[in-house]
Amino acid sequence: MTSTLLNDRYHIIRSLGRGGFGETFLAEDTQMPSHRRCVVKLLKPITSDPQVYQLVCDRFAREAAILEELGEHHPQIPTLYAYFEADGQFYLVQ
Numbered sequence: 001m002t003s004t005l006l007n008d009r010y011h012i013i014r015s016l017g018r019g020g021f022g023e024t025f026l027a028e029d030t031q032m033p034s035h036r037r038c039v040v041k042l043l044k045p046i047t048s049d050p051q052v053y054q055l056v057c058d059r060f061a062r063e064a065a066i067l068e069e070l071g072e073h074h075p076q077i078p079t080l081y082a083y084f085e086a087d088g089q090f091y092l093v094q
Helices: 052-071
Strands: 010-018 024-029 037-043 080-085 087-092
Touching: 010 037, 052 080, 052 087
Parallel strands: none
Antiparallel strands: 010 024, 024 037, 037 087, 080 087
């Protein structure tokens, strides 16, 4: 996924790790003056069932909301910069 621009904003620099349900990347935010580096977590739901896919969407949004809240109040939890869905895959930017 190198040389990829996600959400017209996050330039993927390299992969940091891969697991059963997704992958984590080091990226830079091209819309910030500093081009700050961030971590992009990709969740790849493996289903063709619309009900399961909707459940994944709902849980992803809930996880993002929890991360946003916790990241504002706890220095050891990364700040959530963004979350979005593209091409059936879900992304968290921290």
